[in-house]
Amino acid sequence: MTKRSSTLSRTVRALPTLLRVGVAETVAYRAEFIVWILTTTQPLIMMSLWTSVAHGGSFKGYDADAFIAYYLATLLVRQLTGNWVAWQMMEEIRMGTMAMRLLRPIHPFVTYMASHLAALPFRSIIAAPLVVILLITSASGGITHDAVQLSVLPLAIAMAWLITFAILFAIGALAFFLTQTTAISTLYFGLFSLFSGYLLPLDLLPAPIAKVAAVLPFRFTLAMPVELITHTLPHAQLAHLLAAQAAWTAGLVAFAVWIWNAGVRRFEAVGT
Amino acid sequence: MRKYLRLVAIQLRISVASAMAYRANFLIEGVMAAAWLGLTLLPLIVLYGARTEVNGWDLPSALVVMAYFTGLRAVLEGVISPSLVDLVERIRNGSFDYVLLKPVDAQAMVSASRYEPWKAFDLVGAIALLVYAFHRRGVAPSAAEIALGAGLFVVGALAMYALWIVCAAASFWVGRLDNLMYLLGAIFDTGRWPVMVLPGAWRFIFTFVIPIAVMTTFPAMALLGTLDGTAALATIAGTCALLVVSRWVWRAAIRNYTSASS
Amino acid sequence: MIVANQLKKHFKVHKRPPGFGAAVKSLFHRTYETVKAVDGVSFSIERGERVGFLGPNGAGKTTTLKVLAGLLHPTSGEATVEGFVPFQRAPELLSKITLVMGQKSQLIWDLPPAETYEMNRAIFDVPRAQFDATLKELTELLELGDLVDKPTRQLSLGERMKCELCAALLHRPTTLFLDEPTIGLDVAMQVAIRDFVRSYNQRHDATVLLTSHYMDDVVALCPRIIVIDRGTLIHDGDLRGLVKQMDPDKRVSFTVATTGQAEDDALARLGTVLAKDGKRITLRVPERELPGVVGELLGKLAVSDLAIEDPPLEDILRKMFGKART
Numbered sequence: 001m002t003k004r005s006s007t008l009s010r011t012v013r014a015l016p017t018l019l020r021v022g023v024a025e026t027v028a029y030r031a032e033f034i035v036w037i038l039t040t041t042q043p044l045i046m047m048s049l050w051t052s053v054a055h056g057g058s059f060k061g062y063d064a065d066a067f068i069a070y071y072l073a074t075l076l077v078r079q080l081t082g083n084w085v086a087w088q089m090m091e092e093i094r095m096g097t098m099a100m101r102l103l104r105p106i107h108p109f110v111t112y113m114a115s116h117l118a119a120l121p122f123r124s125i126i127a128a129p130l131v132v133i134l135l136i137t138s139a140s141g142g143i144t145h146d147a148v149q150l151s152v153l154p155l156a157i158a159m160a161w162l163i164t165f166a167i168l169f170a171i172g173a174l175a176f177f178l179t180q181t182t183a184i185s186t187l188y189f190g191l192f193s194l195f196s197g198y199l200l201p202l203d204l205l206p207a208p209i210a211k212v213a214a215v216l217p218f219r220f221t222l223a224m225p226v227e228l229i230t231h232t233l234p235h236a237q238l239a240h241l242l243a244a245q246a247a248w249t250a251g252l253v254a255f256a257v258w259i260w261n262a263g264v265r266r267f268e269a270v271g272t
Numbered sequence: 273m274r275k276y277l278r279l280v281a282i283q284l285r286i287s288v289a290s291a292m293a294y295r296a297n298f299l300i301e302g303v304m305a306a307a308w309l310g311l312t313l314l315p316l317i318v319l320y321g322a323r324t325e326v327n328g329w330d331l332p333s334a335l336v337v338m339a340y341f342t343g344l345r346a347v348l349e350g351v352i353s354p355s356l357v358d359l360v361e362r363i364r365n366g367s368f369d370y371v372l373l374k375p376v377d378a379q380a381m382v383s384a385s386r387y388e389p390w391k392a393f394d395l396v397g398a399i400a401l402l403v404y405a406f407h408r409r410g411v412a413p414s415a416a417e418i419a420l421g422a423g424l425f426v427v428g429a430l431a432m433y434a435l436w437i438v439c440a441a442a443s444f445w446v447g448r449l450d451n452l453m454y455l456l457g458a459i460f461d462t463g464r465w466p467v468m469v470l471p472g473a474w475r476f477i478f479t480f481v482i483p484i485a486v487m488t489t490f491p492a493m494a495l496l497g498t499l500d501g502t503a504a505l506a507t508i509a510g511t512c513a514l515l516v517v518s519r520w521v522w523r524a525a526i527r528n529y530t531s532a533s534s
Numbered sequence: 535m536i537v538a539n540q541l542k543k544h545f546k547v548h549k550r551p552p553g554f555g556a557a558v559k560s561l562f563h564r565t566y567e568t569v570k571a572v573d574g575v576s577f578s579i580e581r582g583e584r585v586g587f588l589g590p591n592g593a594g595k596t597t598t599l600k601v602l603a604g605l606l607h608p609t610s611g612e613a614t615v616e617g618f619v620p621f622q623r624a625p626e627l628l629s630k631i632t633l634v635m636g637q638k639s640q641l642i643w644d645l646p647p648a649e650t651y652e653m654n655r656a657i658f659d660v661p662r663a664q665f666d667a668t669l670k671e672l673t674e675l676l677e678l679g680d681l682v683d684k685p686t687r688q689l690s691l692g693e694r695m696k697c698e699l700c701a702a703l704l705h706r707p708t709t710l711f712l713d714e715p716t717i718g719l720d721v722a723m724q725v726a727i728r729d730f731v732r733s734y735n736q737r738h739d740a741t742v743l744l745t746s747h748y749m750d751d752v753v754a755l756c757p758r759i760i761v762i763d764r765g766t767l768i769h770d771g772d773l774r775g776l777v778k779q780m781d782p783d784k785r786v787s788f789t790v791a792t793t794g795q796a797e798d799d800a801l802a803r804l805g806t807v808l809a810k811d812g813k814r815i816t817l818r819v820p821e822r823e824l825p826g827v828v829g830e831l832l833g834k835l836a837v838s839d840l841a842i843e844d845p846p847l848e849d850i851l852r853k854m855f856g857k858a859r860t
Contacts, residue, residue: 041458045465045474046315052471053319053326060322183300190311199311204318278656286642286649369605370640373633374657375625381657530607530621 043078046199047071060204066230069135069142070201073229076131077222078198079123081161083116086188089172090181093267102264109257113165135229144232152242156225159242159249164221166252169260176263191216197223217248275376280384287354287387301390309397312338312464329466335405337492340425341464343398344487347429348460350391351384352436356456358386360443372530379437379522402495413495421495424507428487431511432460434518435482441518441525463488483510536579536602536709536741541611542765543572543597571597573765574611579743581708584735586756587745588851594765595745599711602743603633615709629658632707636714639694640701641686647697648682651704658705665704672700675730692723699730710734712744716751724748728755749847761851773847780853781845784824787816788837797835804830 047068054064062070089112092098101108135143144150171188175181193199194209195218202213202223213219224241227233233241291297316338320331329337359382362368371378406412413421439456459482467475467485478485490507493499546566572594579585587595600606602613604620604627613620618627641650655665673682676696681689689697695715703710712731716724732755735742746752752759752773759776761769769776786805790797790813801807804827805819819827824842831837 042461045462045470048470048474049315049465052469053323056323056326183304186304187307190307194311194314200315200318205314206318206321209314275656275659279653282653282656286645290644366635366638367640369600369633369635369638372605372623373603373628373631374654375628376657527607530605 042193042198043071043075062201062204065142069230070226072131072135073143073226074198074222076128076135076229077157077160077225079128079131080120080157081164081221081225083119083161083165083168085112085116085165086168086172086181086185088112089169090175090185093175098267102267107257109169109260112169116165142230144229146232148235149228149233149238152238153225153228156228156242156245159245160221160225162249163217163245163252166249166256167217167221170252170256173256173260173263176267192218192221195219196221197226217252220245220248276380279376279381283385284387284389288389291389297390302393305390305393305397308394309342309401312342327466327468329469332405332409333492333496334466334469335401335408336495337466337488338464339398339401339405340428340488340492342394342401343425344428344432344463345460346391346394346398348432348436348456349394350388351386352433353456354386354388355383356436356440358382359440363443368529372526378526379519382440383433383437413497417495417497420499420504421491424491424494424504427508427511428491431483431487431514434511434514437518438521441521444525444529460484466492483507483514486510535581535614535616536577536743537612537614538578538598538602539576539612541572541575541598541601541613542570542609543594543601543606544609545569545571570765572601572608575762575765575767576611577760577767577770579741581741582735582739583758584732584742584756585744585758585760586752587743587760587762588749588752589762589768591747592764593762595762596713598762599633599713599743599745603631603711604628605633629705630707631709631711632702632705633711634698634702634713634715636695636712636717639686639698641694641697643686646683646685647689647701650686650701651682654701654704660705664706668704668706669700672703675733676700677726692719695719695723695727699727703734706738707740708738709741710743712742712746714746715744716746716748724751725754731755749851753847777844777847777850780850783818783820783845785816785843785845786819786824786827786831786840787814787843788831788840789813790815790835790837800830800835 047070050059050062050067050071051064053059054062054067058064059067089098092101101111104111167188171181171184174184178184194205195202195213195216197213197219202210202219205213213223224245227241228238316331316334319326320334324330326334359368362371362382371381374381436456462470462474462478463484465485467478467489470478470485475485486507490499490503494504545568547569549565549567571592575594575598587598589595597606601608602615602620604615604623607621616627616630618624620627641647642653651669654660655662660668672678676699678696678700681693681697682700686694686697699715710731715731716727719727728751731742731744734740742755744751744756757772759769759771759773760767761776769779771779785808793813801815801817805817805823807815808818809816817827828840828842831840
């Protein structure tokens with residue numbers, strides 16, 4: 001018990017430094033950082049497309065304002081939850097620097113998390129206020145005013161972040177087992193675009209696909225927080241959604257750590 | 273000239289050999305190509321499930337644009353992106369110096385240094401899409417339309433290449449820029465829609481500023497027989513201008529690199 | 535024929551102090567300072583010479599080499615290599631020179647070196663027959679065996695370096711720029727590479743410019759040494775001359791039969807005692823006094839295992855750089 005708690009306290013004590021260094025890393029490459037902000041432009045394109053379509057009449061229950069609200073909310077949530085830890089892990093394994101990370105006494109789940117959390121303030125500073133302003137001015141009809149709902153929104157976004165991170169962390173850990181992991185990353189992004197509501201609102205999807213989307217965790221990374229922004233839900237349903245999201249979060253984090261540990265065992269046995 | 277062709281041949285041989293080394297790739301890449309095509313077609317299917325035409329574009333003509341998009345994407349991810357990744361890596365680990373030490377034009381050498389041969393599947397998908405679109409339309413394109421359509425595909429690919437060179441040159445100035453290919457992909461994504469379907473401001477930007485839509489919409493229109501001569505000529509002239517500008521930017525980047533790296 | 539005339543290369547470097555506040559500030563505003571890597575270096579090297587560049591880290595050796603190879607254009611001053619201005623990168627010049635950087639590799643990482651060789655053959659347009667002959671010669675000299683068919687990432691550092699050298703010489707360049715080619719290698723490999731470079735130089739009358747941290751590389755390989763410190767040329771001449779100029783005294787080491795006060799007094803009269811390890815003593819003796827001292831040592835003091843050496847190069851250089859700093 002004492003060994004585990006000393007590891008924990010060591011981790012906690014190291015966090016401020018980890019975060020600070022993560023900030024320095026992010027700032028070190030200004031241009032790259034701006035590029036990252038820009039790459040999540042698909043919602044804007046989709047938004048233009050569908051608002052143009054909806055000008056000829058509302059499309060399956062969505063009018064132009066509803067589409068604008070939806071995609072701006074998507075952009076906001078995506079900016080706050082997107083990360084590239086899978087790619088980073090694959091690079092480190094490929095370049096051989098993963099071994100260094102394994103030597104540190106803090107679990108890599110935490111060190112990676114810290115460096116990606118550290119990037120959040122910057123991405124938020126630039127992206128979020130802009131989107132929030134746009135949301136309020138152009139689509140005030142499309143946003144909920146329920147105070148309770150808005151107060152749990154940060155929690156939902158935090159859990160969405162953690163689910164995204166856990167899934168990508170698990171995918172990154174697959175690099176311990178497979179040599180060609182780019183296909184899996186691409187596959188993940190495809191699944192994510194489809195089932196999280198990033199590409200299209202989930203209720204616009206053809207029925208069979210929408211049914212599958214309802215049982216996968218992806219909707220909790222995007223569609224559910226977006227729903228909390230754009231729709232007003234009965235509190236019972238709200239609680240139900242949060243509980244489901246929490247369950248997925250806990251399960252996926254455990255799964256990610258488990259895959260990681262298995263991967264490290266294999267890595268240490270095989271070498272590369 | 274023959275020297276460059278020989279280099280391309282060697283690099284292609286190496287890439288194909290590497291690709292063939294993993295037989296599982298064949299299946300994976302085929303499935304990926306089909307899945308990706310399905311995913312991109314989905315919004316179209318949803319859209320035209322409830323509407324018959326949008327801003328003058330019906331489903332078959334939208335599919336033709338999608339086919340051009342898929343074809344260009346195959347070129348982007350089959351040649352341009354892999355080479356870009358290689359270049360950025362070389363700049364990062366310093367071995368780009370060796371490129372400058374060779375008696376070949378650096379731009380030529382980095383432009384076609386790596387290939388992803390499996391992206392040929394996407395080309396197959398593009399052609400299949402074209403065939404289906406014209407089947408639905410009921411009218412086949414004339415020989416002149418096919419010629420113009422094919423020619424503008426090449427022009428579109430060259431324009432895309434020019435944009436890539438400008439991005440690659442940017443990576444010299446700002447150091448590490450690994451996500452450059454994501455940026456290119458994100459911008460390029462807009463080409464899957466006929467540019468007329470987008471609202472005014474976007475239409476302008478994607479026709480004149482970053483002519484992505486021009487690379488897919490105009491060639492599609494050529495094939496569909498709705499492109500007028502001036503637009504075709506403007507596309508070709510614009511691409512030539514882009515290539516000249518990109519060459520100039522590349523050379524500026526090299527000049528900067530050779531004065532700043534230690 | 536390599537000529538450098540008042541060569542200068544200054545860099546603008548972005549300064550970033552540590553700390554959170556500074557990190558945020560650097561997002562918006564950056565400060566630069568000028569680093570004078572090369573600050574007025576002049577020399578001239580004839581065809582077939584082997585020249586070593588010595589100097590502490592950051593002295594400007596690698597930068598000078600890169601300017602000569604055309605990778606950097608100088609801030610001011612001129613350089614010509616075989617009649618060409620390097621940074622114009624004329625294909626004719628590039629076909630005659632080669633640069634090997636010990637810290638960076640030109641071999642394709644995931645593939646066998648043989649593939650890189652094929653690429654280089656196409657790039658340099660080497661006729662097949664000549665290429666095969668050169669490859670055979672280099673494979674023998676470097677003892678490559680079947681290394682060239684293994685993926686580069688599977689080779690050890692020494693094996694990789696040998697394959698690097700082969701890749702760099704396939705087009706039979708007549709000017710070789712070698713930047714720390716033996717870094718990180720074990721002693722046996724260092725010796726092998728030195729021998730190889732010497733024999734290549736002799737066979738093909740190739741000019742060799744070498745930078746290295748290892749004194750032994752330079753001493754063994756280069757009759758002429760150019761010493762650079764903080765961007766300026768401190769010395770240009772042969773090794774013997776450098777040693778004589780900086781420290782004309784010899785080091786005499788020997789083993790005494792007995793130790794004691796009398797012996798200590800005797801030794802103190804003969805020269806300065808530099809080291810005393812039990813019965814093993816090292817004396818510092820001016821060269822002109824050498825015959826007398828040696829005579830006394832062997833005769834009166836009956837020492838054994840007598841050795842006379844020049845002062846170690848490290849000491850010379852330490853003294854040189856110490857001198858330049860005052």
